Amino acid sequence: MKRAIDIIVSGVGLVILSPVCLILAICIVADSPGGVFFRGPRVGKNGKIFYIYKFRSMVKDAEGHGKWNVGDNDTRITRMGHFLRKSKLDEIPQLINVFKGDMSLVGYRPELKYYVDMYTEREKPILDLKPGITDWASITNFDQFVGFTKARDPDEYYLEVVRPLKLELQLYYRYHHNLLDDFRCIAWTGYKVLTRSSRLPKEIQKIVDEYRDAKQG
Numbered sequence: 221m222k223r224a225i226d227i228i229v230s231g232v233g234l235v236i237l238s239p240v241c242l243i244l245a246i247c248i249v250a251d252s253p254g255g256v257f258f259r260g261p262r263v264g265k266n267g268k269i270f271y272i273y274k275f276r277s278m279v280k281d282a283e284g285h286g287k288w289n290v291g292d293n294d295t296r297i298t299r300m301g302h303f304l305r306k307s308k309l310d311e312i313p314q315l316i317n318v319f320k321g322d323m324s325l326v327g328y329r330p331e332l333k334y335y336v337d338m339y340t341e342r343e344k345p346i347l348d349l350k351p352g353i354t355d356w357a358s359i360t361n362f363d364q365f366v367g368f369t370k371a372r373d374p375d376e377y378y379l380e381v382v383r384p385l386k387l388e389l390q391l392y393y394r395y396h397h398n399l400l401d402d403f404r405c406i407a408w409t410g411y412k413v414l415t416r417s418s419r420l421p422k423e424i425q426k427i428v429d430e431y432r433d434a435k436q437g
Contacts, residue, residue, distance in 0.1 A: 222399060226325055230318035237312060244275055244309060251300035254280030257313060262330035265350045270322040272330055273313035277301030288332060289378040291369035305365060308413055314353050326402040327352025328390040335383065346390045349397070354409040356424050357389035362412045385431050392427055 234241075245256045258276040260283050261269050282296040290297065290305075297305070304310035317323040323330065330351035339346070364382055371377035408421060420428065 222324065222402070223321070225399075226318050226321075229325060230315040233315050234319065237315075240309075241312060244304070244312075248276055248298075248300050248304075252279060252298045258283070258310075261333065262351070263333050263336040263347065264322055264330060265347060267336070267347055269333070270317070270330075272322075273316045275304050275310040275313055277304045277310045287374045288334065289368050289374040289382075290365070291371065291374050292365055293369050294374075311353060318353065322350070324350040324352045326355055326397075326405045328355050328393065329358055329386075343387055343391065346387070346394050349394060354405060355390065355393050356405060356421075357386040357393075359405070359408050359412055360389060360420060360424060360428060361386060363416070385428065388427060388431055389424065392424075 248256050254276055256276060258274045258278070259271045260274075262272045264270045277298060278290070278294075278296040278301055279298060286296055287294070292302065292305075301310075314323060318325055327350050328346050336347070361382055367377055367381065368374040404421070411417065411419075
């Protein structure tokens with residue numbers, strides 16, 4: 221059922237958003253050389269490597285030539301890229317990954333192999349599922365680029381601040397996911413994009429609070 225929903229929603233989404241994608245593609249190409257799309261290797265279900273699609277928001281061949289995690293002040297980001305990242309429109313091409321079957325609409329965010337290699341035995345079951353465009357961790361860390369921008373070292377900030385809580389929320393999804401919660405997650409994602417609110421579902425806020433209390437304790 222989940223796969224059928226992924227195919228239908230991603231297919232319809234690609235058709236409906238095609239005029240927007242065309243306009244964005246023209247703006248990206250006009251803004252800087254390097255093509256329309258970014259394709260980067262990520263770890264998917266069962267550890268399989270696939271290539272994620274995004275609208276290119278950085279200069280050509282930027283990944284791997286600097287920090288992995290990017291703040292708003294990173295010189296590799298193009299002028300158009302700043303808009304794409306803040307609006308989250310750079311994520312639209314991941315509907316292609318969903319349609320192909322590499323990803324799902326909802327699931328843990330696909331990670332670089334560099335970070336997956338750090339998984340503990342407790343964390344490895346996250347890879348039992350397909351990665352997704354959004355999940356509870358994505359919603360919780362919706363404005364993480366702000367932290368990356370303020371941090372002295374964005375990669376260190378990711379490892380010490382973002383990643384530990386992200387993994388806890390991904391583990392929660394691994395063992396509690398169902399179709400109803402997937403629809404709730406999609407609705408909450410839309411809410412966050414439109415309002416930029418810091419609100420979270422009660423059960424997710426509880427996990428965040430318990431994690432932060434444990435860190436402080």
